[in-house]
Amino acid sequence: MSSFETLSEQACFGGVQGFYRHESTACGGPMRFAIYQPPQVVQGRRPVLYYLAGLTCTEETATIKAGAQRLAAQYGMVLVMPDTSPRDTGIESATGDWEFGEGAGFYVDATQAPYAGRFRMYSYVVEELPALVARHFPVDPSRSSIFGHSMGGHGALTIALRHPDRYRSVSAFAPIVAPSQVPWGRKALPRYLGEDRAAWADYDACELVARQTFPGTILIDQGEADKFLEGQLRPELFDQACAEAGQALLLRRHPGYDHSYWFISTFVEDHLRHHAQALELA
Amino acid sequence: MSSFETLSEQACFGGVQGFYRHESTACGGPMRFAIYQPPQVVQGRRPVLYYLAGLTCTEETATIKAGAQRLAAQYGMVLVMPDTSPRDTGIESATGDWEFGEGAGFYVDATQAPYAGRFRMYSYVVEELPALVARHFPVDPSRSSIFGHSMGGHGALTIALRHPDRYRSVSAFAPIVAPSQVPWGRKALPRYLGEDRAAWADYDACELVARQTFPGTILIDQGEADKFLEGQLRPELFDQACAEAGQALLLRRHPGYDHSYWFISTFVEDHLRHHAQALELA
Numbered sequence: 352m353s354s355f356e357t358l359s360e361q362a363c364f365g366g367v368q369g370f371y372r373h374e375s376t377a378c379g380g381p382m383r384f385a386i387y388q389p390p391q392v393v394q395g396r397r398p399v400l401y402y403l404a405g406l407t408c409t410e411e412t413a414t415i416k417a418g419a420q421r422l423a424a425q426y427g428m429v430l431v432m433p434d435t436s437p438r439d440t441g442i443e444s445a446t447g448d449w450e451f452g453e454g455a456g457f458y459v460d461a462t463q464a465p466y467a468g469r470f471r472m473y474s475y476v477v478e479e480l481p482a483l484v485a486r487h488f489p490v491d492p493s494r495s496s497i498f499g500h501s502m503g504g505h506g507a508l509t510i511a512l513r514h515p516d517r518y519r520s521v522s523a524f525a526p527i528v529a530p531s532q533v534p535w536g537r538k539a540l541p542r543y544l545g546e547d548r549a550a551w552a553d554y555d556a557c558e559l560v561a562r563q564t565f566p567g568t569i570l571i572d573q574g575e576a577d578k579f580l581e582g583q584l585r586p587e588l589f590d591q592a593c594a595e596a597g598q599a600l601l602l603r604r605h606p607g608y609d610h611s612y613w614f615i616s617t618f619v620e621d622h623l624r625h626h627a628q629a630l631e632l633a
Numbered sequence: 634m635s636s637f638e639t640l641s642e643q644a645c646f647g648g649v650q651g652f653y654r655h656e657s658t659a660c661g662g663p664m665r666f667a668i669y670q671p672p673q674v675v676q677g678r679r680p681v682l683y684y685l686a687g688l689t690c691t692e693e694t695a696t697i698k699a700g701a702q703r704l705a706a707q708y709g710m711v712l713v714m715p716d717t718s719p720r721d722t723g724i725e726s727a728t729g730d731w732e733f734g735e736g737a738g739f740y741v742d743a744t745q746a747p748y749a750g751r752f753r754m755y756s757y758v759v760e761e762l763p764a765l766v767a768r769h770f771p772v773d774p775s776r777s778s779i780f781g782h783s784m785g786g787h788g789a790l791t792i793a794l795r796h797p798d799r800y801r802s803v804s805a806f807a808p809i810v811a812p813s814q815v816p817w818g819r820k821a822l823p824r825y826l827g828e829d830r831a832a833w834a835d836y837d838a839c840e841l842v843a844r845q846t847f848p849g850t851i852l853i854d855q856g857e858a859d860k861f862l863e864g865q866l867r868p869e870l871f872d873q874a875c876a877e878a879g880q881a882l883l884l885r886r887h888p889g890y891d892h893s894y895w896f897i898s899t900f901v902e903d904h905l906r907h908h909a910q911a912l913e914l915a
Contacts, residue, residue: 362858362887363895418700420898576644605644613645616702 355487358383364424365390370410373483377475379468380440384433384480385414386488391427398494398519398630399429399484400623403458403476403503403510406535407449410434413500416612422623426632429490433480435503437469445470451539457530458506459554461543470543473554477510477517496626498522500615501579505530508556508569508589515565520629522570522622524615525577528589529557535583557592568599570625572618574608637769640665646706647672652692655765659757661750662722666715666762667696668770673709680776680801680912681711681766682905685740685758685785685792688817689731692716695782698894704905708914711772715762717785722751733821739812740788741836743825752825755836759792759799778908780804782897783861787812790838790851790871797847802911804852804904806897807859810871811839817865839874850881852907854900856890 354374360367366389375382391397400423404412413419414432423430436456442465445452456472485492496519499507504526511521530536531551544550552558573586580586586602593600608614627633636656642649648671657664673679682705686694695701696714705712718738724747727734738754767774778801781789786808793803812818813833826832834840855868862868868884875882890896909915 361891361893361895362856362889362899364899368895415894416697418703418898420895421700574644607644609643611643612697613643613650613702616700617644617646 355483363387364420366392366420366424368414368420375437375475375479377471377479378437380437382434382437382475383410384431385410386432386484387414387420387423387430388488389424389427389429392429392489396489396491397427397429398496398632399431399490399492400626400630401476401495401497401507402430402432403497403499403506404432404435405499405501405503406435407454408435408503409454413612413615416616417619418616419619419623422620426623426627428623428627428630428632429488431480431484433476436472440469442466442469450535451542455502455539457502457539457543457554458509459540459543462550463543463545466543472506473510476506477514494519494630496520496629498622498626499526500524501610502527502535504571505556509554509559511565512556512559512563513553515563520567520626521565522625524572524618524622525574525579525584525610526556526571527584529555529585531555531558532588533583533585557588560589560592560596560598564596564598567629568601569593570622571600571602572621573602573604574610574614575604575606576608577610579610637765645669646702648674648702648706650696650702657719657757657761659753659761660719662719664716664719664757665692666713667692668714668766669696669702669705669712670770671706671709671711674711674771678771678773679709679711680778680914681713681772681774682908682912683758683777683779683789684712684714685779685781685788686714686717687781687783687785688717689736690717690785691736695894695897698898699901700898701901701905704902708905708909710905710909710912710914711770713762713766715758718754719751724748724751727752732817733824737784737821739784739821739825739836740791741822741825744832745825745827748825754788755792758788759796776801776912778802778911780904780908781808782806783892784809784817786853787838791836791841794838794841794845794847795835797845802849802908803847804907806854806900806904807856807861807866807892808838808853809866811837811867813837813840814870815865815867839870842871842874842878842880846878846880849911850883851875852904853882853884854903855884855886856892856896857886857888858890859892861892
């Protein structure tokens with residue numbers, strides 16, 4: 352807690368865009384995150400929306416590229432955008448591969464050496480970060496929502512499905528929905544979690560929705576020109592799993608859009624409206 | 634012309650965000666620029682808005698950070714965002730200094746060796762780029778406007794003041810308005826243009842507005858927490874010059890905002906509306 356450090360704070364849409372660093376217990380080292388505080392915080396604690404980024408991204412990526420601050424200022428919600436993994440872990444096998452390790456934490460709690468002590472993004476996002484944010488920022492934790500992109504869409508879906516009591520709403524851009532079945536997941540999950548596929552199911556949205564549904568509609572946007580669509584993302588698997596489980600899902604497919612933040616920035620307004628409604632802001 | 638090359642094109646707000654490269658005659662080598670085409674181009678040629686970036690920036694900076702595509706799509710205007718100088722010029726004294734040379738072209742036509750053949754951003758922006766854009770993209774050159782930031786605000790103001798017949802409107806974020814009087818200009822202008830201050834006047838908005846005013850109101854936004862405000866920007870000099878010349882100026886000062894794209898993204902909507910009105914789109 353005493354390690355909490357403000358790296359920068361700058362005026363933006365009447366509020367403050369900040370970058371912060373702290374010593375993480377969950378991840379056993381320093382972690383960075385970005386927070387946008389809308390102008391309405393001067394009147395008291397505000398609802399909070401978490402955004403989880405994808406492979407190779409940091410706390411800066413969506414903060415700079417998604418264009419969400421304008422909408423957060425409009426609705427009066429705090430945005431929290433953490434990094435995608437611990438950094439400078441000193442674990443050689445956790446660097447140099449954009450699909451695994453640093454920048455690719457997959458929002459799991461690793462159980463396998465040498466990752467177990469550091470790669471615990473699940474506990475970081477679900478427990479440590481919200482507690483830290485509630486201590487240092489004017490948020491109302493009882494009104495929290497979560498969304499993300501690609502690996503971060505996987506993170507948002509799995510976390511919300513496991514904690515429907517903690518998040519009012521969930522949405523995703525081009526999420527990985529079935530990591531147990533696609534190359535990205537089949538590469539990363541065994542190294543973080545071991546070869547027992549039963550351990551992977553706790554981090555697989557298609558498996559989780561079969562256990563427990565999320566109250567309210569899940570919003571997913573997917574570009575049809577996304578080069579990862581057929582090999583890695585396979586939204587039809589989640590569509591089918593939701594149908595079988597009775598989970599309300601709004602899956603929108605957008606011709607011509609790819610996997611980039613040009614896609615995200617185009618539809619981010621719809622996502623913030625989705626969350627604003629669930630957070631009783633719209 | 635035959636050298637024109639598409640680097641990438643991606644769907645964005647119903648239109649296309651592209652990056653391009655070509656062999657520039659004005660700058661004696663390859664130049665890059667970004668163009669956003671709004672969805673309305675399917676119906677024919679559209680008005681075009683040029684954006685000139687500041688020191689250290691490239692064609693990517695505002696394209697990624699300003700959030701202007703959403704508004705260009707709304708109004709139906711094409712956005713053109715060039716790089717701030719030629720690159721890889723092989724001129725040793727044009728690299729390694731963020732205030733001069735590569736990334737710091739100052740939108741002048743250099744007359745001094747060794748910069749004269751390459752650093753000709755004035756002719757590039759005024760002549761070569763618009764002609765190239767008109768050949769390759771669905772724009773209506775008779776409806777053009779221009780804006781920019783810092784060094785690029787200086788570029789936009791000076792170019793519009795010298796060519797009021799070519800631009801329907803001009804605006805700037807935190808522009809350099811009196812380069813002859815501030816350290817950035819007094820460092821760069823002699824090296825590009827020689828020691829004769831008469832040559833600098835053609836690139837000094839305060840001097841130019843005294844010669845010829847621009848039809849319509851010039852819009853300038855300035856953050857009051859901008860660390861360059863007092864030393865380099867000095868908007869009060871342009872305010873005074875406009876008052877003396879009878880130039881309509883809307884100079885807005887914003888408490889708490891700095892020199893960054895967090896500031897620009899906050900107010901870019903007002904600038905696009907300003908230009909949309911002049912371009913008969915709003």
